[in-house]
Amino acid sequence: MIYDICVIGSGAGAGPIIYELSKQGHKVCVLEKGDFYKREDFSKDELAVTRRSVYNPKLEEQYHTIEEYIDKKWTKFPTYDTGWDFNNGNLIGGSSNFMSGFFYRLKPDDFKLASKYGKIKNSNIVDWPISYDDMELYYDKVEKIIGVSGEVSDYAHQEPRSSKNFPFKALEEHPITKLIDNASNELNFSIVKTPRAIISKDFKHRSACYYSNYCGSYGCSSGAKGSSREALILPVLKTNNLDVITNANVIKLNTNKNKKITQAIYLTKDGKKKELNAKLFILAAQAVESSRLLLNSKDVNFPNGLANNSLNVGKNLLSSSGGIVTGRFDERSMPLKELMTPGLFVNRAIKDFYFTKKFKGGMVEMVFEHANPIRRANFFKWDEKDSSKLLIGKELQDKLHTSFTKAKTLNMEVFADWTPNDNSFVSVDEKYKDKYGIPVANIRIGTIKHDLEVSNFLAKKAVKLLKQMGAKDIQSNIDALPSSNLQAGGCRFGNNPKTSVLNKYCQAHEVKNLFVTDGSFMPTGGSVPFTFTIYANSFRVADYIKDNYKSLIN
Known part of the structure; x- marks a missing residue:
């Protein structure tokens, strides 16, 4: 069988394509590396989900290599040595199953940073x-x-909207928001209420949020979270135009003499090699793995990797700069009964400093420390006065009891732009292969000083607010390392084929029947999580494909 469209991946970049093209009547096949989980499969088991991660392959079998600049040289190490995992969910719906759901739009000036601020030294900033x-x-x-x-x-930087309000009323808020709002007013900060891709009332086949206190890193067992699986893929299974092949690890895309892709080669769970033929191919395997697949798809037409004769694939990888500022609150800050209210959202952010007169700033998002009890307890096993002393017995019990029943830690998560540069990229190295013998992705992590300066600038604003709120034990942890769950770039789009991989519709310059619709297309990432923009762009590309399908396959 030859499908109209083959979609590789099923997350935020894939879902809108699957949804729109299946509804239009096209025969669509999804190749997903992981399984198809149902709501009832998503437990709140910390051991399984975050300590061992049942939704990702074992690092010993399918890993990445990382290059960091250490002692004035680039040093490479495999992720199975450190447990630093750049796989973010191999299952239907991808990492959209595990997002916290902060849904902020990019702002008009995010699309033209080079024009607004100029090019930062050692950067590859361009306008969209x-x-x-x-x-x-x-x-x-x-x-x-x-x-x-x-x-x-x-507030000052609110972007234009065609709809006056969000379609669902705000989720219920934790009482600490009163403390945040009052302190913000005293500092003349304009507080932004966080929009979330979590529904507050029943909607179609989905149930409203039930405030479990387990969102980030966990799948949603009510259907409230707007994952690609829940919101887009499940509804169009009823069209009978969609086939989903799970446990399909795509390792190569083959092209013909006309430089068009004819088939995807994939491995089954037991390692058997199969092929799937289609007229049009959509790649949305998340930024690192999408670049890896293209680089590994070498043939006579593309000796450097598919769509890579210009050597742009993998370049200008993006993450998010920043870190976390924390403050502890107890009954001295607010009544203990209110403070210990479980499950409700903080839903507050500072965005006054998203833009400044001289440089692009960023935002600070407020969330409580993650509910994971093992992870939380692990932080308290050391003596605060002597970090080399391990607490045991009653001393540890008393500290844990106080920490879990009489105090809460508020995190201020700093989001600043990751500046694209020559030393932030994905490549492949024949020396490092997964259990199937396929070269793994090598991720070089190159940052520039500017990003750290912006992050520290934002951290100072966060510290100021925490002090105004009366927080204790305020700590700031700002560094230049990327968040592995925030991936973009690698196949940036642009008008010039010499400096970009994709055109403005995310169609490969060099391969007519290939589109890349995960975060890979982004030249810059903004100072917000990428998922909302990936979703929106994928719907935009879906419209283009719907209107031009016949010409794209001929």
């Missing part, structure tokens, strides 16, 4: 080939189809 106006209607579409709850905030 599209504008905010090209994306606005698709942001609006995502809010309604994926389901976004919130309250539009009035």
Whole structure:
């Protein structure tokens, strides 16, 4: 069988394509590396989900290599040595199953940073080939189809909206928001109420949030979270136009003499090699793995990797700069009964400093420390006065009891732009192969001083707010290392084939029937999580494919 469309991956970049093209009547096949889990499969088992991660392959079998600049030289090490995992969910719906659901739009000036601020030294900052106006209607579409709850905030950098309000009312808030709001007013900070891709009331086949206190890193067992699986893939299975092949590890894309892809080669769970033929191919395997697949798809047409004759594939990988500032609150800050209220969201952010007169700033998102009890307890096993002393017995019990029943830690998560540069990229090295003999992705982590300076600038604002709120034990942990769950770039889009992989519709310059729709297309990432923009862009590309399908396959 020859499918109309083959989609590799099933997360935020794939879901809108699957949803729109299946509804239009095209025969679509999804190749997903992981399994198809149901709601009832998503438990709150910390050991399984975050300590051992049942949704990702074992690092000993399928790992990455990392290059860091240590002692004035680039040093490479495999991720199985450190447990640093850049796999973020191999299952239907991908990492969108595990997001916290912060859904902020990019702002108009995010699309033209080079024009607004100029090029930072040692950077590869460029303007996007599209504008905010090209994306606005698709942001609006995502809010309604994926389901976004919130309250539009009035502040200096609020972006234009075609819909006055979010389609779902804001989720219930924790009492600490009163403390945040009062302190913010005293400091003249404009607080932004966080919009989330979590529905606050029942919607179609999905149930409203039940405030389990386990969102980030966990799958949603009510269907409230707007994952690609829940919001997009499940509804279109009923069209009978969609086939889903799970445990399909795509290792190569083959091209013909016309430089068009004819088939995807994939491995089954037991290592058997199979092929799937299609007329049009959509790659959305998340940024690192998408670049890896293209680089490994070498043939006579593309000796350096598919769509890589210009040597742009893998370049300008993006993450998010920042870190976390923390503060502890107890009954001296607010009544203990209110403070220990479980499950409710903080849903507050500072975005006054998203732009400054001289440089692009960023935002600070407020969340409580993760509910994971093992992880939390692990932080308290050391003596605060002597970090080399391990606490045991009653001393440890008393500290854990106080920490779990009489105090809460508020995290201020700093989000600043990751500046694209020559030393942030994905490559492949024949020396390092997974259990199937396929070269793994090598991730070089190169940062520039500017990003750390912006992150520290934002951290100072966070510290100021925590002090105003009366927090104790305020600590700041800012560094330049990337967040492995935030991946973009590697196949940036642009108008010039010499400096970009994709055109403005995310179609490969060199391969007519290939589109890349995960975060790979992004030239810059903004100072927010990428998922919302990936969803919106994928809906935009889906419209283009719907309107031009016949010409794309001929």
